[in-house]
Amino acid sequence: MEVHSHDYRARARRIIEETPEVREAVTAATRTFVDHRRKAFTNLDQNALSRWAERVKSHALTHLGDYLEEAEARLVERGAHVHWAETESDVHRIFERIVREHGVQRAVKAKSMLSEEVGLNTFLESCGVEVFESDLGEYIIQLLGEPPSHIVGPSIHKSLDDTQAIFHERLGTPRDASPERLAAAARDLLRDKFLTAELGISGGNFLVAETGSIALIENEGNIRLSTSVPQIHVALIGIEKVLPRWADLSMFLQITAKSATGQPVGCFVSIVQGPGGSPAGEPDGPEELHVVLVDNGRTRLLADPEVWEALRCVRCGACLNICPVYRQTGGHAYGYVYSGPIGAVVGPGLVGLEETLPLPFASTACGACADVCPVRIPIPDLLHVWRQRAVERGLTSDVERSVLGLLTSTATRSRLFGWAESVVGLVPQWAVQRLPLLREWSLGRETPRASGRTFRELWDEDIE
Amino acid sequence: MRVSLFVTCLGDRFFADAAADAVRLLRSLDVDVDFPKNQTCCGQPAWNAGHVPQALEMAAHTAAVFADSEYVVLPSGSCTAMLRCTYPRLLEAPTVAERSYELAEFLVDVLEVTELGRGLEGRRLAYHHGCHALRELGVEEQPVRLLKSAGAGVIPWEMDQECCGFGGLFSVKAPEVSVAIADRKLDTLPDVEAVVSADGGCLLHLDGRARRRGMPIRFRSLASVLWEARRGGA
Numbered sequence: 001m002e003v004h005s006h007d008y009r010a011r012a013r014r015i016i017e018e019t020p021e022v023r024e025a026v027t028a029a030t031r032t033f034v035d036h037r038r039k040a041f042t043n044l045d046q047n048a049l050s051r052w053a054e055r056v057k058s059h060a061l062t063h064l065g066d067y068l069e070e071a072e073a074r075l076v077e078r079g080a081h082v083h084w085a086e087t088e089s090d091v092h093r094i095f096e097r098i099v100r101e102h103g104v105q106r107a108v109k110a111k112s113m114l115s116e117e118v119g120l121n122t123f124l125e126s127c128g129v130e131v132f133e134s135d136l137g138e139y140i141i142q143l144l145g146e147p148p149s150h151i152v153g154p155s156i157h158k159s160l161d162d163t164q165a166i167f168h169e170r171l172g173t174p175r176d177a178s179p180e181r182l183a184a185a186a187r188d189l190l191r192d193k194f195l196t197a198e199l200g201i202s203g204g205n206f207l208v209a210e211t212g213s214i215a216l217i218e219n220e221g222n223i224r225l226s227t228s229v230p231q232i233h234v235a236l237i238g239i240e241k242v243l244p245r246w247a248d249l250s251m252f253l254q255i256t257a258k259s260a261t262g263q264p265v266g267c268f269v270s271i272v273q274g275p276g277g278s279p280a281g282e283p284d285g286p287e288e289l290h291v292v293l294v295d296n297g298r299t300r301l302l303a304d305p306e307v308w309e310a311l312r313c314v315r316c317g318a319c320l321n322i323c324p325v326y327r328q329t330g331g332h333a334y335g336y337v338y339s340g341p342i343g344a345v346v347g348p349g350l351v352g353l354e355e356t357l358p359l360p361f362a363s364t365a366c367g368a369c370a371d372v373c374p375v376r377i378p379i380p381d382l383l384h385v386w387r388q389r390a391v392e393r394g395l396t397s398d399v400e401r402s403v404l405g406l407l408t409s410t411a412t413r414s415r416l417f418g419w420a421e422s423v424v425g426l427v428p429q430w431a432v433q434r435l436p437l438l439r440e441w442s443l444g445r446e447t448p449r450a451s452g453r454t455f456r457e458l459w460d461e462d463i464e
Numbered sequence: 465m466r467v468s469l470f471v472t473c474l475g476d477r478f479f480a481d482a483a484a485d486a487v488r489l490l491r492s493l494d495v496d497v498d499f500p501k502n503q504t505c506c507g508q509p510a511w512n513a514g515h516v517p518q519a520l521e522m523a524a525h526t527a528a529v530f531a532d533s534e535y536v537v538l539p540s541g542s543c544t545a546m547l548r549c550t551y552p553r554l555l556e557a558p559t560v561a562e563r564s565y566e567l568a569e570f571l572v573d574v575l576e577v578t579e580l581g582r583g584l585e586g587r588r589l590a591y592h593h594g595c596h597a598l599r600e601l602g603v604e605e606q607p608v609r610l611l612k613s614a615g616a617g618v619i620p621w622e623m624d625q626e627c628c629g630f631g632g633l634f635s636v637k638a639p640e641v642s643v644a645i646a647d648r649k650l651d652t653l654p655d656v657e658a659v660v661s662a663d664g665g666c667l668l669h670l671d672g673r674a675r676r677r678g679m680p681i682r683f684r685s686l687a688s689v690l691w692e693a694r695r696g697g698a
Contacts, residue, residue: 008638009637009638009640012638012640012641013640016640016641016644017640023644027648324626324627324629324645324648325629325638325641325645327645327648328641328644328645328648329641333641358637361513361633361634361637361638362634362638362641363631363634364595364627364629364630364631364632364634364642364645365512365595365631365632365634366595366599366626366627366631367595367596367599367600368595368599368626368627370599371599384514386514387512387513387514388514388516389514390514391513391514391515391516396513396514400513400633401515404509404510404513404515404518405518407505407509407510407518407522408507408510408515408518408521408522410504411473411504411505411507411521411522411525412504412521412522412525414501414502414503414504414529417473417504417505418501421473421476421477424477425477437633437636438636440635440636440637440639441635441636441639441672443639443640443643444639444640444642444643444673444676445643445646445669445672445673445675445676446671446672446675446676447672448478448668448671448672449478450477450478451477451478451479451480451481452480453480454476454477454480455471455475455476455479455480455483455484455499456471456476456501457480458480458481458483458484459484459487459499459501463484463487463488464488
């Protein structure tokens with residue numbers, strides 16, 4: 001999938017200035033998520049839980065090959081087909097083969113960020129397959145032709161009014177239809193698609209190695225339909241989603257739901273372990289189950305000793321919800337499938353630093369994300385690693401380098417520094433507004449008022 | 465007790481009077497204050513932007529300046545966090561890290577001050593917690609307790625612990641987002657006469673935005689307000 005991160009600032013500005021309703025919708029929704037999350041962890045030792053979860057995920061990642069092979073063996077025993085996809089094109093080739101072999105014309109798809117990461121919809125459409133998003137939020141943005149704006153709530157940036165308008169236009173519901181009415185309209189339309197689609201596509205929140213179980217969390221019931229009604233089910237799973245033991249799963253389901261939406265656990269949890277009807281398999285389910293294990297940059301990230309911890313991510317979106325930067329724009333400003341703080345640390349690892357700049361700089365370094373991460377990813381530290389590398393590789397601006405170089409050379413010569421501090425106070429306002437960087441400051445702010453004299457000067461005159 | 469004041473680069477230039485108030489306040493509590501004149505910048509602007517060699521140079525300079533100080537007190541939460549939390553990652557055995565304190569933290573945790581005076585009787589203030597003071601230093605109650613003990617009403621502010629959007633170079637790299645974040649804070653501000661904070665960067669940013677919007681609110685450095693608390697009641 002294409003990355004458009006270079007335009008971060010311009011996109012962010014457009015969203016803030018031209019579509020203030022997006023900022024309002026995102027702020028309101030994320031604040032609700034944050035409140036619910038806080039309540040969900042009341043009376044629980046969040047630190048103990050996250051330390052445990054961190055250890056389990058880190059262990060799984062440092063023994064990834066073993067656990068993946070174990071999961072594969074269990075799945076194959078029950079009659080599933082397991083595919084290994086190193087790149088986006090590998091994913092496409094695997095789907096192409098399945099689609100061709102079975103003459104698939106229609107697919108229903110459950111919410112899956114990985115499917116967005118590998119541009120699956122566009123690819124399937126190019127193969128002549130009609131794809132219907134079955135998650136309500138995803139369906140809304142599919143109608144609008146937009147990418148998801150949030151890991152958990154893809155249409156978080158849309159107001160009720162936006163949804164009423166597009167449903168009115170496309171599905172003929174009344175312009176002021178209630179949310180229940182809108183959901184009912186989508187359900188009516190999608191029910192028919194579920195019954196006629198040959199292919200159901202899902203992601204996978206977790207893959208348990210011990211039992212070869214794919215766990216899926218949802219609130220609408222569409223994932224269960226997508227994975228059980230069509231004749232073929234393909235689950236697309238990032239290789240980092242593996243958990244060692246069945247016993248690990250229940251707590252991960254809980255901390256993910258609590259961190260994401262504040263729910264004790266998702267309304268529906270589906271466990272998929274094999275196709276239906278096979279002797280060693282499950283009594284119910286699709287005739288064929290394909291599990292596509294996707295790398296797409298993950299092993300490279302895993303091999304990077306400074307940032308590998310980002311792979312512990314369970315995609316709960318808590319870091320997006322708490323992030324003051326994300327809240328102003330939603331995900332579209334970032335120009336990359338994973339937005340917010342976690343997107344800015346995994347993006348450079350998965351697709352390259354140069355491609356995803358300036359995302360590691362799109363943060364105030366406030367540290368709020370680290371407080372809420374259920375698997376203790378040190379996001380601010382990882383952002384800093386990417387910033388450091390951007391500087392080392394000469395990818396940051398010359399102006400910035402000059403300014404900081406100047407600061408350093410004066411700050412290591414104290415007399416020069418004292419003199420410079422005095423001079424800064426003499427720079428007139430009109431000049432400040434023309435200087436690079438300070439020009440940006442004065443776009444929305446008055447310039448700082450310097451003290452009459454520097455503290456150094458006051459100290460020399462004796463402070464009474 | 466001897467304290468070296470690290471005024472910080474922003475403090476020197478933009479909050480000189482507040483830093484002088486910090487000196488007055490410490491002296492009034494029988495603390496000897498010195499000001500090593502060769503001090504400059506802690507290096508945080510460079511560190512934050514990813515310029516590690518430059519940050520290292522400034523950190524080494526600062527550690528040398530304060531090598532013999534008993535305590536280093538800063539009227540800045542963010543620079544204190546740089547010394548305490550980041551220097552150990554840059555320098556070998558930077559003992560300055562353990563001897564550095566943000567002003568309110570020093571007063572409450574080291575000097576064990578419970579009340580400075582009653583000089584803030586009847587004042588209505590809001591307190592902005594700088595992110596680094598709050599999350600890296602764990603300074604949360606100390607400044608608020610001191611303000612309240614001097615009679616000030618510290619008015620509840622739902623966003624008092626949220627980032628103001630300054631973020632160092634972020635403020636000029638993504639100015640529109642930076643300002644939008646400030647607006648969220650300003651929009652939820654209760655009816656107060658001043659917003660107080662230990663962080664100069666946050667104060668300059670919030671003040672600059674409030675002035676651009678024509679808001680009559682004052683943004684004040686914690687050091688000045690604490691000196692007022694002391695002086696008024698002394």
